[in-house]
Amino acid sequence: MGQFNTRSLIGAITGLAGIWLLLRQLPSYASSVFATLSGVEGVSSDLLVIHGIHFAVSAVLGLTLVILRGKLAAWLVPEESTNSLEVSSFLAIGAAIIGVYFTAQGVITLGESYTVYRIPDTSNPYLFWNGVFSVAVGLALFLGSFGIGRMWELITKLRRVGV
Numbered sequence: 437m438g439q440f441n442t443r444s445l446i447g448a449i450t451g452l453a454g455i456w457l458l459l460r461q462l463p464s465y466a467s468s469v470f471a472t473l474s475g476v477e478g479v480s481s482d483l484l485v486i487h488g489i490h491f492a493v494s495a496v497l498g499l500t501l502v503i504l505r506g507k508l509a510a511w512l513v514p515e516e517s518t519n520s521l522e523v524s525s526f527l528a529i530g531a532a533i534i535g536v537y538f539t540a541q542g543v544i545t546l547g548e549s550y551t552v553y554r555i556p557d558t559s560n561p562y563l564f565w566n567g568v569f570s571v572a573v574g575l576a577l578f579l580g581s582f583g584i585g586r587m588w589e590l591i592t593k594l595r596r597v598g599v
Contacts, residue, residue, distance in 0.1 A: 446529055447509035453533055454501025457494055457540055465491040482555055489547045497540040512581075524592075528585030535578030542570030 468487040501508070512529055546567035553564075577584075 442525070443509045443513045446512055447505045449529070449533065450505040450508050450536075451502050453536065454498045454503075454505065456498070457501060457537070458498025460498075461487070461491040461494040461544075482551075486548055486551050489551055490544050493544045493547050494540065497543065501536065524585040524589040527588050528581045531577045531584045532581035535574045535576070535581060538570050538574030538577060540574070542567045542572075542574055545570060 465487045468484045472481055472484045512532055513525075544567075545563055549563035549567055
């Protein structure tokens with residue numbers, strides 16, 4: 437494995453996650469615009485609003501990741517280095533990125549829950565609690581990412597010792 441700049445790698449991975457998040461809701465929004473404008477039966481304008489909110493929140497969060505990728509990489513990898521990335525560091529960074537995904541997905545689901553709640557005669561507590569738990573898991577993964585890396589180091593050291 438060659439030498440690389442760890443912070444730049446993390447910045448690139450975070451940027452890719454941001455681009456994915458930015459674009460992931462685009463097909464749903466485009467299809468709801470098409471269905472609404474073409475007058476497909478059974479498709480209300482509420483669907484367009486829900487997918488619009490999904491797209492907007494996802495786009496804002498994705499764009500935020502793209503814009504702040506350098507600062508996030510500096511926070512995740514405080515010291516610049518050109519050596520190879522250890523498995524524990526890679527796991528910590530991966531847990532943080534997955535945490536960002538779960539948090540973003542939870543915020544999107546909470547937005548959908550709020551939109552559905554505002555429609556008369558509808559109630560869906562599943563969406564609300566799905567969003568709450570997604571945000572909770574995401575924040576736990578993101579904030580605990582360093583601990584996950586350290587826990588991996590401890591487990592591998594204990595395994596080498598034979599415990």
